[in-house]
Amino acid sequence: MSGMSKIVKTISNITFPLITIYGLYIIAHGHLTPGGGFQGGAVVASGCAMILVAYGSVWTMGKIKEKNLSLLESTGAICFILLAILGLGFGTVFFNNFLVGSNFLFGIVPATGSTLANINTGGVIPLMNFAVGIKVIVGLFAIVLVMAYASSTKEGKK
Amino acid sequence: MIFNIPFIAVAALILIGLYAIIFRRNLIKMVIGITLIESGVNLFLITLGYREGSVAPIFTSLPTGTTVPEGMAFPVPQALTLTSIVIGVAVLALMLSLIIHIYRHYGTLDVRKIGGGEE
Amino acid sequence: MNIVDFLLQHSPALIVAIPLLGAFLTPLVSRLNDKARNIFVILTLGLTTSIVFLLASDVFAGNIHTYAFGSQDLALPIVRILFEVDAMSAFMTIIGTILALVSVIYSWAFIKENTGLDKYYTLILLMTAGMFGMMLTGDMFNFFVFLEITSIASCALIAFWTNKGKAVEAGFKYIVISTIGALFILFAIALLYGQYNALNIATLASVIQFSFLDKIALVLLIAALAMKAGIVPMHMWLPDAYGRAPAPVTIILIGATQASLYGVFRVCFTLYGNTINLTPVSIGWILVLLGLITMLLGVAMALIQSDFKRLIAFSAVAEIGYMFLGVGAGLTVLGNTEMMAAIGSSAMSGGVFHIMNDALDVGLLFLVAGAVYYATRETSLDKLGGLARNMKYTTVFFIIGLLAVSGMPPMNGFASKLLIYESTFQLNPILSIVAILSSIMLLAVFVKVFHSAFLGPALPKFKDVKEVPKSMLIAMGIIASIIIVFGLFPELIVSNIVEPAVNALISYGDYIREVIPTFTGGM
Numbered sequence: 001m002s003g004m005s006k007i008v009k010t011i012s013n014i015t016f017p018l019i020t021i022y023g024l025y026i027i028a029h030g031h032l033t034p035g036g037g038f039q040g041g042a043v044v045a046s047g048c049a050m051i052l053v054a055y056g057s058v059w060t061m062g063k064i065k066e067k068n069l070s071l072l073e074s075t076g077a078i079c080f081i082l083l084a085i086l087g088l089g090f091g092t093v094f095f096n097n098f099l100v101g102s103n104f105l106f107g108i109v110p111a112t113g114s115t116l117a118n119i120n121t122g123g124v125i126p127l128m129n130f131a132v133g134i135k136v137i138v139g140l141f142a143i144v145l146v147m148a149y150a151s152s153t154k155e156g157k158k
Numbered sequence: 159m160i161f162n163i164p165f166i167a168v169a170a171l172i173l174i175g176l177y178a179i180i181f182r183r184n185l186i187k188m189v190i191g192i193t194l195i196e197s198g199v200n201l202f203l204i205t206l207g208y209r210e211g212s213v214a215p216i217f218t219s220l221p222t223g224t225t226v227p228e229g230m231a232f233p234v235p236q237a238l239t240l241t242s243i244v245i246g247v248a249v250l251a252l253m254l255s256l257i258i259h260i261y262r263h264y265g266t267l268d269v270r271k272i273g274g275g276e277e
Numbered sequence: 278m279n280i281v282d283f284l285l286q287h288s289p290a291l292i293v294a295i296p297l298l299g300a301f302l303t304p305l306v307s308r309l310n311d312k313a314r315n316i317f318v319i320l321t322l323g324l325t326t327s328i329v330f331l332l333a334s335d336v337f338a339g340n341i342h343t344y345a346f347g348s349q350d351l352a353l354p355i356v357r358i359l360f361e362v363d364a365m366s367a368f369m370t371i372i373g374t375i376l377a378l379v380s381v382i383y384s385w386a387f388i389k390e391n392t393g394l395d396k397y398y399t400l401i402l403l404m405t406a407g408m409f410g411m412m413l414t415g416d417m418f419n420f421f422v423f424l425e426i427t428s429i430a431s432c433a434l435i436a437f438w439t440n441k442g443k444a445v446e447a448g449f450k451y452i453v454i455s456t457i458g459a460l461f462i463l464f465a466i467a468l469l470y471g472q473y474n475a476l477n478i479a480t481l482a483s484v485i486q487f488s489f490l491d492k493i494a495l496v497l498l499i500a501a502l503a504m505k506a507g508i509v510p511m512h513m514w515l516p517d518a519y520g521r522a523p524a525p526v527t528i529i530l531i532g533a534t535q536a537s538l539y540g541v542f543r544v545c546f547t548l549y550g551n552t553i554n555l556t557p558v559s560i561g562w563i564l565v566l567l568g569l570i571t572m573l574l575g576v577a578m579a580l581i582q583s584d585f586k587r588l589i590a591f592s593a594v595a596e597i598g599y600m601f602l603g604v605g606a607g608l609t610v611l612g613n614t615e616m617m618a619a620i621g622s623s624a625m626s627g628g629v630f631h632i633m634n635d636a637l638d639v640g641l642l643f644l645v646a647g648a649v650y651y652a653t654r655e656t657s658l659d660k661l662g663g664l665a666r667n668m669k670y671t672t673v674f675f676i677i678g679l680l681a682v683s684g685m686p687p688m689n690g691f692a693s694k695l696l697i698y699e700s701t702f703q704l705n706p707i708l709s710i711v712a713i714l715s716s717i718m719l720l721a722v723f724v725k726v727f728h729s730a731f732l733g734p735a736l737p738k739f740k741d742v743k744e745v746p747k748s749m750l751i752a753m754g755i756i757a758s759i760i761i762v763f764g765l766f767p768e769l770i771v772s773n774i775v776e777p778a779v780n781a782l783i784s785y786g787d788y789i790r791e792v793i794p795t796f797t798g799g800m
Contacts, residue, residue, distance in 0.1 A: 032218060038244055070304050077301040081294065087347070094290045095347040114220035143251045150258055172464075179457070185449075192456055199464050206471040235470070238418055242463060245425045249456050252429060256436060256449045263442035272446055 001152050003056035012054040019047030027133035031122035037129045041136025048141045057148035069142045076135030083128055099123040164205040171198030185260065185267045189253050196246045200239050207235035281331070288332040289344040289360040292370065293410045295325050300402035307395035315385055318398050322378045322405070329367075329374045336367040337777045341791045343415070359477055361415030363788055364777035368629065369412040369539045371774075372636050375759070376532040377405045383644060383752035384525035386745070387651055397437065404430035404529055411536040415792075417466045417548075418476050420540065421459065424505070427533045428455040435522040435530070447517035454514045458501040465497040478548055479792035482785065487552040498544050499560070505537035508601065509571040512594050516578075519590035524647020527586070528640040531593070535632055538597065542604060542782060546611070550785035551798060553611060564605030565708065571598030572715040579722045583658050585649065588726060589642045592682065592719055596635040602712060603628020603697045606704050607783075617783065620700045625779045626771060627696030634681070634689045634763065641678040641756045645671055648745045648753070649730065658726065663735040667742045672731050674753045679727060681760050683720035689760050692767035 003009065023044035030036030052060050087096030099106050100123035108121050119126075171194055178191030208231055213221060215230040224230070257267070264272045284291065299321035307314040336342060345357040381401065388397060407430060410423035432455070436448030466476070468490050475481050485491060504511035515534075519527050545553060545560060553560055575595025582588040607625035610616040646656075648671050655661055665672045681688035684695075694716060702709035744750075763770055781788070789796045 033216065034214070038240065074301050074304045078298070078305075081298050081301065085294065085298075088287060093344065093346060093348065094287070094294065097347065112217075114217055114226075117218040140247075143255075147251075147255060147258065150255075179453075188453065192453065192460075195457065195460050199460050199467065202464065203467050206467060234476075235467075238467075238470075241418075241422060245422070248429055249425070249452065252432060253449065253452055253456075256432075256445055256452070259436070259439050259445045260442070260449060263445065272442075 001053075001057050001148055003059060004054050008054050012050050016047050016051055019050070020044050023047065023137075024133075027129055028126065029117075029119065030129040031125045032117040032119065037132025038136050040129075041133045042140060044133075044137045045140035045144070048137070049144045052141075052145060052148060057145065057152050060145060061149045064145070066142065066146065069138050069145075073135055073138045073142065076131050076133075076138065079131040080128055080135070083124055083131065087124075097123040097125070099127075161210075164201060168198045168202045168205070171195070171201065183269050185257050185269055188269070189250070189257070192253070193246070193250065196242070200242055200246075203235050203239045203242065207232035284328060285331055285335055287344070288328050289342055289362050289413050290346070291328055292325060292332070292413065293406050295321060295328070296402045296406035296409065300399050300406060303399045303402065304395050307398070311394070314395065314398060318381055318402065319378075319385075321402065322374070322381055325405075325409075326374045326378055329370050332362065333367040333371055336362055336364055337774060339777075341781075341787065343791055358419055359415040359479075359792065360413050361479065361788065361791065362413055364781035365539070365542070365629075366412050368633070368774060368778040369536065370409060372535065372633050373405070373408050373412060373532045375756075376528050376636060376640060377401075377408075379640070379644075379752045379755055380525040380528045382755075383528070383647070383749050384523075385748040387525055387647060387749060388523060391437075397434070400430045400434050401526075401529065404434065404533065408529070408533050408536050411533075412539060415478050416476055417469065417478060417481070421463055421466060424462070424537070424540075425459055427536070428452065428459065428505075431526070431530055431533055434526045435518050437523055437526065438521075441521070443517075444521040447514075447521040451514045451518045454511075455505065458504045461497045461501040465494040465501075468494040468497075477792065478543070479789045482548050482550060483789050483793050483796050485549065485552060487549075487555050491549075491552075492556075495544070495549060495560075499541060502537050502540045502544065503567065506534055506541065507571075507594050507597050508567050509574045509594070509598075512571070512575075515594055516587050516590040519593065519643070520584060520587035524586075524643050524650070527643045527647075531636050531640055531643075534597075535636060538600060538632065545608060546782045547785045547788050550611070553608070559609050561605045561608030561611070564601050564608060568598040568601030568603075568605055569708065569711050571595065571601065572711065573598075576715045576718040576722065580718065585656050585658055585661070585726070585730065586643065586646045588658075588722065589639065589646055592642075592722065593635070593639045595715055595719060596631070596639060596682070598715075599631050599694065599697060599712065600628045600635070602701060602708060603631060604782075606701050606708070607779075609704070611783070620703045622779060622783070623696055624700035624704070625782065626775050627693050627700060629778050629782075630696065630767075630771060630775045631690075631693040634693045634760075637756055637760050637763075638678055638681040638688075638690055641674060641753060641760065642682065644749070644753050644756070645675045645678060648749055651745055651749070652742045653739060658729050661730045662733040662739075663731075664739065664742065665731040666735055667739065668744050670744060670750055671753075674757050675727060675731065677757045677760060679720075679723040681764070683723060684716045685720070687761070687764045689763035689767065691764065692771070696771075 023040045025040070026035040026043060027037060027040030030040070084095045087094050087098055090096065090098045092098070101107055101109055106120060106122050106126055108118060110118055110121050175191045175194030175198060178194065179188050182188060182191065212229055212231040213224055215233040260272060261267060266272065299318065303314060303318065306317045332342065342362040344360040348357045388394065404427055407423045407427035411420060411427060414420050414423065432448050432452040435451055436445045438444045469481060470476055472488070472490060473481055473484050475484065507515040519530065522530065572595050575591050575598060579588050579591035579595065582591060603624050607617070607621040607628070610621040648668070649661065649664065650656055652668060653661065653664070677688065681690040684690040694712070698709050698712055701712065786796065786798065
């Protein structure tokens with residue numbers, strides 16, 4: 001598909017960073033407020049889809065090769081599974097939350113009951129949120145990009 | 159009676175979705191029917207987790223006077239619904255890309271005209 | 278602890294995690310070299326096969342393995358996702374891993390000229406991980422998630438040859454029917470969760486009463502899972518999907534279909550085990566009736582086909598009827614101890630043994646059909662002929678598959694079908710007569726195929742058809758040798774592997790007591 005007019009391109013240039021920051025906020029605070037990996041990733045992916053609609057699929061496909069998207073998606077998935085396997089390395093089972101209680105990265109244990117939110121809690125969960133968030137952003141954007149590019153050319157790739 | 163409205167909505171959504179899949183000939187309308195059934199089942203999952211007069215199950219800055227955990231809604235159905243929505247997105251993307259391929263081969267989206275050949 | 282104990286303790290999770298990790302590493306590995314990627318995939322599946330055999334050898338000795346993700350031990354109340362491996366799950370994972378390993382070895386040469394191969398291997402590893410997850414899990418919603426993973430991956434693989442319109446249409450039909458079935462399974466799981474506030478199979482089985490909503494959930498679960506397994510009258514997707522997919526994809530698809538069959542048995546025997554014989558018309562008789570209709574219709578439709586792979590697909594439908602017949606006959610006598618010892622146990626042994634035999638036999642036939650397609654680029658039986666001169670090894674493998682699938686000694690099909698004939702005759706003679714009749718008709722169908730494809734005068738257009746490459750022959754040889762070994766020593770296999778699986782299905786109390794130690798009741 002071809003791009004849209006100059007006004008649309010300018011406005012989408014302005015709003016794309018706002019959408020991205022909002023989506024990253026939802027991903028990062030997944031263990032405190034409603035949200036997390038998939039929800040924040042869907043928000044950022046719709047921002048990227050807005051850029052795709054504004055600039056046209058041919059221009060976007062020229063800027064971003066599909067191979068790099070596939071590589072980034074695999075990296076997100078591998079980080080998730082490695083974080084699960086690291087529970088094995090610390091002597092316990094898969095998916096064990098080995099960062100809670102230690103003072104390494106996200107290790108503070110909050111008091112039970114109604115407290116104020118502290119982002120430095122949760123253990124492995126915020127890291128897994130980031131991995132899932134990257135995978136969802138790249139995955140959903142790749143789906144929309146390939147479909148838009150495939151319906152613009154007469155004979156597409158496989 | 160008013161607390162049964164979500165369940166009536168679930169039944170209506172599933173029946174309309176089944177009607178669209180069975181009686182419509184356009185492939186896109188069949189995909190929309192599947193999306194309707196999936197929305198109905200997700201609504202059913204969410205509705206199961208409701209307690210009367212409860213708040214959201216988040217510990218941060220609760221309103222004063224809510225008992226924990228009896229004053230909060232169930233959090234498990236929310237996780238189940240989220241997983242189901244993600245699976246629905248993946249299946250929808252796959253079905254639509256297959257429809258693009260079918261249209262490029264057969265030139266039509268009528269379900270009675272594609273798939274000839276053997277029985 | 279040494280490495281073997283470590284692997285054994287974590288094996289239920291490793292069996293699912295290693296193909297999953299391999300699936301996501303494959304796009305990175307395939308940037309180096311094509312051969313490195315093939316070797317990486319075969320090594321991943323080889324490692325999974327060795328862990329499966331390690332776990333199976335421990336489970337068949339009598340221990341049930343449980344694995345709670347993310348916790349230290351099994352403390353009540355159960356809030357973790359549990360994997361629970363008893364003998365029936367171990368039996369199914371053995372079948373799945375043999376099929377997956379053979380498929381990847383076969384597809385080294387078969388799929389080589391196509392593009393997009395890194396996605397192909399990623400999807401095969403994902404489908405294998407989903408299939409293992411379905412067989413090992415002890416949690417209903419986890420079963421649904423793995424079922425959907427397997428369906429999505431297999432749909433993308435069925436439509437792999439996107440330059441042919443028919444393959445894409447088969448994939449679309451498969452995903453629509455599969456998604457509707459999976460949504461009904463989710464609806465039934467939500468019904469059960471809403472009543473009992475539990476998703477774990479053992480916890481649900483210990484508190485279930487057979488109320489009206491439970492009956493609706495049972496009907497929805499059996500109907501949707503039987504549709505995924507290919508039971509008539511819901512079998513419409515199976516001939517198209519099996520017949521138009523590439524041959525190595527079909528053989529893993531057999532494993533995924535039988536994982537849904539395992540789901541039916543797990544729901545009927547373990548989840549509803551305490552209450553299933555309270556129904557007036559026993560569920561077992563419904564399974565027996567569905568099995569009979571499936572057998573008859575599968576064979577009848579196979580007689581009139583002219584496409585090679587579609588014919589084998591219809592015979593696969595007929596074979597699934599045998600499994601339903603055997604296990605359904607066992608379900609009718611579940612509460613009745615002396616009739617169970619007399620006929621139910623041997624009927625279920627026949628049905629469960631037939632799961633493994635059918636996977637191997639029909640898998641070998643599909644691999645032979647794929648080899649014929651690779652050599653001649655023809656799929657229609659009207660245009661083939663006289664191939665026995667050029668492809669000697671393939672002909673021998675086809676003869677082995679023909680004898681096995683129609684129940685002739687000394688192949689393994691004879692052992693399992695004889696068990697089914699003997700035990701169902703005592704239940705009702707008509708069942709046994711119908712089963713023997715369909716076996717004879719299957720023999721007729723495949724003798725016709727053998728005559729028209731391999732015997733006959735040599736056609737001039739097939740003059741320079743060579744034998745298929747070595748990797749495909751090695752894959753077919755592995756399955757053929759397992760078939761012959763199982764046929765020569767059936768007593769060994771039945772007493773060591775099938776009997777523990779059948780006892781694990783019948784005595785559902787052990788399964789529940791592993792999670793809830795204070796459960797009384799159950800056999």
